[in-house]
Amino acid sequence: MSTTIGVHALVRRTHEERVLAALRAHGALSRGDLAKRVGLSRTTLSEITAKLLQRGAIIVADTDAADRTGSGRPADRLALDPASGQFLGVDFGHRRVQVAVADASHEVIASGVERYVDDTSWEARLAIAFELIERLSLETGVHYGALQAIGIGVPGPYTGKRAGIPAVSWKKQLAPDGVDAAFAERFGAPVFVDNNTRLAALAEAITRRDAVDNLIYLRLSDGVGGGLVVSGRLVSGAQGFAGELGHVVADPAGASCRCGKRGCLETIASVPAILAACRLQGVPLESLDELAQAVSKGDPTVDAVLREAGTMIGRVLGAAAMALNPGEVVLGGEIVRIAPVLVEQATATLRYELYPIPSAQPIIVRAAQLHDTDGALGAIAAIFHQSPLLAGYPEQAIPDEAAQKRRSTQ
Structure with a gap:
């Protein structure tokens, strides 16, 4: 071009x-x-x-x-046009893709989720995402002929923030190369790509009246990832690894992790890891719904598993907080709403780890305000480019003229 x-x-x-x-x-x-x-x-x-x-x-x-x-x-x-989707946010997780569509007034007018297995190829993930986007159009009447930009969150470290820059991924996990180009080709709109949990951190940082200048975000989901806001900037690091707290070793003798190490926080505090630990302790849980039921009944074994996970979370967050001194620490993911004891235990452990830092203004530790579409909403927030947290981030890539013409015929 x-x-x-x-x-x-x-x-x-x-x-x-x-x-x-x-x-x-x-x-x-x-x-x-x-x-x-x-x-x-x-x-x-x-x-x-x-x-x-x-x-x-x-x-x-x-x-x-x-x-x-x-x-x-x-x-x-x-x-x-109230039915016109102006901004599209897409969050690719390890086992699901979530989509949110916002209109010209920045109100979310459609959203949805579709699940897949962990080893699904990126070609298949793209097909599933496109099918979900079209289904939302049929179900809600929203159309995409007026898209101004697309924000996409992908799992794992990501160094590129515009089309054409390759991604970095964990071992044995297919890299999301070509995701930006595929969306630009299909919709003919500018595309912004970043790590999905980092985008969730952005969404959390701007949910308050004023953006949070220093924040650590940790999301507990199919995997465990994080995002950092430091001195009023959303940061990615030199190679896209900033905030990858899920791959900090919490137990050197622990289980093997997808990244190739042992005992990473993800092997202890991710949803699959917590469910597996409950089964190992004799409580046969297979889903978050079953976990929610066990929590509501006050199952002591499940409570012990959750408290152990919360302790490990607090230790890792405590080390990060000692280095960064954040104003807020946010725990996200559906399991946090199901099991608030995770936040309770992580808070107690983190505050112990931070001693003897003065507590006149203690760090706020809270559950995420946004739900499991936070990555998709963070992607939309990123493409709005209205937050000072995005200072220094590259501008959105502009699709070529052929893509523009394709969009004009939609």
Whole structure:
């Protein structure tokens, strides 16, 4: 793609965003009113609105006949299409993909999840994700002709943040190379890719009124991953490993981990590891639903397993907190809501590990505010580029002209 084409595409996207922002703020407007509000010539505005109408980003809502004072033909008034998905967030986990779609006002208008087995190839994962996205369209009426950008979270370390930069992955785990290109090819929109748990950390950091400047995020799911916000910046590290607390060794004599080491926190505190530990102790649990039932009944064996996992979590987080001195530590994942004792035990252990740091302003340890779509929502938050936490992150990749033309025909 030539520099000239790239610049033209960027300018066009900027004009589109200005038009969409004006319609979002003021509701339906005529082209004349739009031109005055966004500062574009009638000719340029006509071109931009024609493309937005063609893609389905906006609709002709009505005319200004009721408000018109003089003679002449009533002018069409344009408005945002409420069924238009403007931003797409996708979170690929080890065993499931989650999707969230936001409209031009940044409200989530559709979401869904589809599961797969751990060793599913990336080709198959992509097919499952695309099928889920299309099914959401059929079920909700949301369409994707107006997509402005796509954010994608992938598991494991990820060094690239735009299309064309290769990923790094754990041993025996297929690397998600080509995921960005596949989405850009299918939807013709800019694509942003990063580690899915790091994106979840971003989502958590901006759920408060003000973004958290220093935060450690740990998600307990099919695997265990983390994300770091340090001095007001979401960080990835030199090779994309920043925040990979799930692969800190918690028990050197423990079970083998997918990364090739033994006793990583993931082998102790992931959902499969906790369920396996319960079975080993004579409580045959196979799912989170069964774990929830055991917790609600106060099963002492299950409680002991969870407390042991919480202790290990607290030790690892304590070491990280000694190095980073965060204001908040956040534990995410569905199991945290099912078993709040994990947060309770991790908090007690972490505070013990932090002694003798002064406790006049103790670290806040809390369960995640967002649910298991947090990675997908974090991906959407990333592509909005409205948070100072993303300072220094690369701009979204702009798809080539062929992809743009394909999108215009959708």
